[in-house]
Amino acid sequence: xxxxxxxxxxxxxxxxxxxxxxxxxxxxxxxxxxxxxxxxxxxxxxxxxxxxxxxxxxxxxxxxxxxxxxxxxxxxxxxxxxxxxxxxxxxxxxxxxxxxxxxxxxxxxxxxxxxxxxxxxxxxxxxxxxxxxxxxxxxxxxxxxxxxxxxxxxxxxxxxxxxxxxxxxxxxxxxxxxxxxxxxxxxxxxxxxxxxxxxxxxxxxxxxxxxxxxxxxxxxxxxxxxxxxxxxxxxxxxxxxxxxxxxxxxxxxxxxxxxxxxxxxxxxxxxxxxxxxxxxxxxxxxxxxxxxxxxxxxxxxxxxxxxxxxxxxxxxxxxxxxxxxxxxxxxxxxxxxxxxxxxxxxxxxxxxxxxxxxxxxxxxxxxxxxxxxxxxxxxxxxxxxxxxxxxxxxxxxxxxxxxxxxxxxxxxxxxxxxxxxxxxxxxxxxxxxxxxxxxxxxxxxxxxxxxxx
Amino acid sequence: xxxxxxxxxxxxxxxxxxxxxxxxxxxxxxxxxxxxxxxxxxxxxxxxxxxxxxxxxxxxxxxxxxxxxxxxxxxxxxxxxxxxxxxxxxxxxxxxxxxxxxxxxxxxxxxxxxxxxxxxxxxxxxxxxxxxxxxxxxxxxxxxxxxxxxxxxxxxxxxxxxxxxxxxxxxxxxxxxxxxxxxxxxxxxxxxxxxxxxxxxxxxxxxxxxxxxxxxxx
Numbered sequence: 054x055x056x057x058x059x060x061x062x063x064x065x066x067x068x069x070x071x072x073x074x075x076x077x078x079x080x081x082x083x084x085x086x087x088x089x090x091x092x093x094x095x096x097x098x099x100x101x102x103x104x105x106x107x108x109x110x111x112x113x114x115x116x117x118x119x120x121x122x123x124x125x126x127x128x129x130x131x132x133x134x135x136x137x138x139x140x141x142x143x144x145x146x147x148x149x150x151x152x153x154x155x156x157x158x159x160x161x162x163x164x165x166x167x168x169x170x171x172x173x174x175x176x177x178x179x180x181x182x183x184x185x186x187x188x189x190x191x192x193x194x195x196x197x198x199x200x201x202x203x204x205x206x207x208x209x210x211x212x213x214x215x216x217x218x219x220x221x222x223x224x225x226x227x228x229x230x231x232x233x234x235x236x237x238x239x240x241x242x243x244x245x246x247x248x249x250x251x252x253x254x255x256x257x258x259x260x261x262x263x264x265x266x267x268x269x270x271x272x273x274x275x276x277x278x279x280x281x282x283x284x285x286x287x288x289x290x291x292x293x294x295x296x297x298x299x300x301x302x303x304x305x306x307x308x309x310x311x312x313x314x315x316x317x318x319x320x321x322x323x324x325x326x327x328x329x330x331x332x333x334x335x336x337x338x339x340x341x342x343x344x345x346x347x348x349x350x351x352x353x354x355x356x357x358x359x360x361x362x363x364x365x366x367x368x369x370x371x372x373x374x375x376x377x378x379x380x381x382x383x384x385x386x387x388x389x390x391x392x393x394x395x396x397x398x399x400x401x402x403x404x405x406x407x408x409x410x411x412x413x414x415x416x417x418x419x420x421x422x423x424x425x426x427x428x429x430x431x432x433x434x435x436x437x438x439x440x441x442x443x444x445x446x447x448x449x450x451x452x453x454x455x456x457x458x459x460x461x462x463x464x465x466x467x468x469x470x471x472x473x474x475x476x477x478x479x480x481x482x483x484x485x486x487x488x489x490x491x492x493x494x495x496x497x498x499x500x501x502x503x504x505x506x
Numbered sequence: 507x508x509x510x511x512x513x514x515x516x517x518x519x520x521x522x523x524x525x526x527x528x529x530x531x532x533x534x535x536x537x538x539x540x541x542x543x544x545x546x547x548x549x550x551x552x553x554x555x556x557x558x559x560x561x562x563x564x565x566x567x568x569x570x571x572x573x574x575x576x577x578x579x580x581x582x583x584x585x586x587x588x589x590x591x592x593x594x595x596x597x598x599x600x601x602x603x604x605x606x607x608x609x610x611x612x613x614x615x616x617x618x619x620x621x622x623x624x625x626x627x628x629x630x631x632x633x634x635x636x637x638x639x640x641x642x643x644x645x646x647x648x649x650x651x652x653x654x655x656x657x658x659x660x661x662x663x664x665x666x667x668x669x670x671x672x673x674x675x676x677x678x679x680x681x682x683x684x685x686x687x688x689x690x691x692x693x694x695x696x697x698x699x700x701x702x703x704x705x706x707x708x709x710x711x712x713x714x715x716x717x718x719x720x721x722x723x724x
Contacts, residue, residue, distance in 0.1 A: 293586070296585060296587075297560065297585040297586070300585040300587075300606040300607050301516050301518070301519060301585060301606060302518070303606070303607040304519055304522070304606040304607035304608060305516070305518035305519055305522055307607055307609065308519075308522040308526070308607075308608075308609070308610050309518075309522055311609060311610050312522075312525065312526060312610065314674060314676075314677050315610075315668075315673060315674060315677045315678075315681070316529070316668065316671040316672055316673050316674070317671070317672030317673075317674070317713065317716045317717075317719075318671070322525060325521065325525075326525075329518045329521065329522070332518070333518050
């Protein structure tokens with residue numbers, strides 16, 4: 054805009070100068086012509102006697118001279134000779150006669166007439182005692198035409214520039230807004246729950262930077278939400294299994310109790326019902342204990358310290374004494390301290406030994422081994438029992454997973470043992486290793502950090 | 507006699523259902539897993555299948571697909587009680603859905619209602635010299651309508667459904683009146699009214715220290 058304003062100003066200045074120059078030039082040439090004319094006429098006056106047709110002669114001379122000038126200027130300049138507002142001679146367009154006036158003596162003025170720009174100059178000429186007025190009319194249209202032409206070409210270039218600028222700006226704006234539009238669209242999609250969308254804008258400007266940060270944020274969001282979802286699914290699965298595990302004994306207990314209190318059944322049914330109520334209640338009991346253990350180590354990080362492994366082993370021996378005379382449990386004798394927690398390690402090993410007992414036949418041996426491997430101590434519980442298939446071994450640590458449901462039930466298992474073990478192992482930052490072969494037995498082992506004390 | 511197949515991997519629930527259904531007069535057969543259930547279905551005809559969903563080997567949904575072309579009504583018996591699971595089960599063609607923990611009365615009522623829908627059940631129950639239309643709640647004796655109050659009808663139906671079993675007074679009251687036993691004479695009064703209206707002075711027996719029993723000599 055400023056550019057075009059400036060241009061317009063310069064153009065009008067140009068025009069002004071040109072006009073001024075033209076006017077000056079016209080005045081100059083006019084003066085020259087007047088001078089010439091006067092000389093000419095004076096000469097002719099002196100060469101002729103002052104008689105009656107002296108005036109006629111002068112006029113003829115002037116006419117001749119002015120016609121010549123008129124043709125010399127290629128009809129661009131025309132003249133009129135007048136005396137007291139009577140036009141004596143004119144090669145002007147008749148229409149211009151109205152502009153000829155004595156009042157304008159020694160003056161020039163500009164007049165626009167029918168698309169033509171004209172300049173009139175009038176001066177008096179003294180010949181003897183007679184006074185004449187000579188009016189010259191210059192066509193200065195070309196000054197205006199020049200200005201119009203310049204303006205026109207200026208407008209065309211301006212228009213062209215405008216169009217060009219418009220397209221360039223539009224392209225740039227579109228490029229900028231496209232990125233912003235995309236960013237906005239992606240935010241909306243993320244807000245609607247599509248966490249996997251990314252902008253993928255690879256420009257080196259601020260928008261590119263913003264998009265990269267945005268993508269990074271989206272990725273973090275997706276990851277966090279994924280983790281949240283997984284933990285929710287895990288919790289849901291756990292709750293599902295848990296409710297199943299709790300509802301089944303509940304139904305049985307309620308149902309059999311209802312049967313007993315409603316009708317006076319025969320001795321056999323009554324015995325059966327009482328037995329079911331007892332075993333199912335037992336199942337609920339072991340489930341609630343296991344659940345308590347699982348909950349108690351849920352979030353509070355147990356403090357691990359140096360403990361004597363032998364101490365835990367003797368506690369376990371005490372625990373199983375008298376309880377399981379049918380199974381032989383052998384503990385390795387090793388005097389070593391490990392980084393662990395007395396109660397947790399006890400629960401961990403008790404669960405593993407319980408599992409081993411459940412998998413074993415009466416009279417079979419269960420070994421609890423402890424071997425040093427580099428700086429770590431590997432503790433293994435080995436049984437000679439029924440073992441598990443590969444598939445079952447993989448799922449064994451899932452809560453409530455039971456390879457053989459009816460067998461597990463009859464032994465009062467809740468399906469939480471290995472889930473507890475896994476959680477304790479996690480606290481120790483160690484992995485539970487399960488090696489099992491059907492009908493050959495199972496070895497479950499884990500590693501503990503050895504203490505130097 | 508109506509034959510019901512129970513497919514359930516929990517021994518306790520299996521026995522619970524079996525004992526109670528046999529008590530009210532159904533013939534029951536049991537399968538411990540889906541495979542056993544499919545085998546039994548292939549060999550025998552059943553009027554109804556009670557099906558657990560979480561079964562080893564073949565689960566309940568899979569077995570349902572096998573049962574559907576046979577045109578046998580199915581009731582799901584399961585701990586999966588969420589709306590989603592129920593809708594899924596019913597969509598797949600189960601006739602009813604029983605969620606654990608369920609009460610025995612609820613089980614029996616649902617079994618009856620599904621059987622009634624298939625015109626297999628005891629829409630009209632014939633006992634001794636009376637017939638009970640469970641849909642219109644009408645009792646006829648020798649083709650004569652016996653007019654009973656609502657509670658009298660409920661009591662009669664409960665006695666009939668649990669015939670030949672001695673029922674404890676307190677529980678009988680609780681189940682028919684659906685409120686707690688308050689030592690009142692209401693139950694005894696209704697029993698007397700029933701005996702009089704049906705002329706069942708010997709059929710409805712008083713069991714000493716227990717309660718009442720409807721005796722049907724087959």
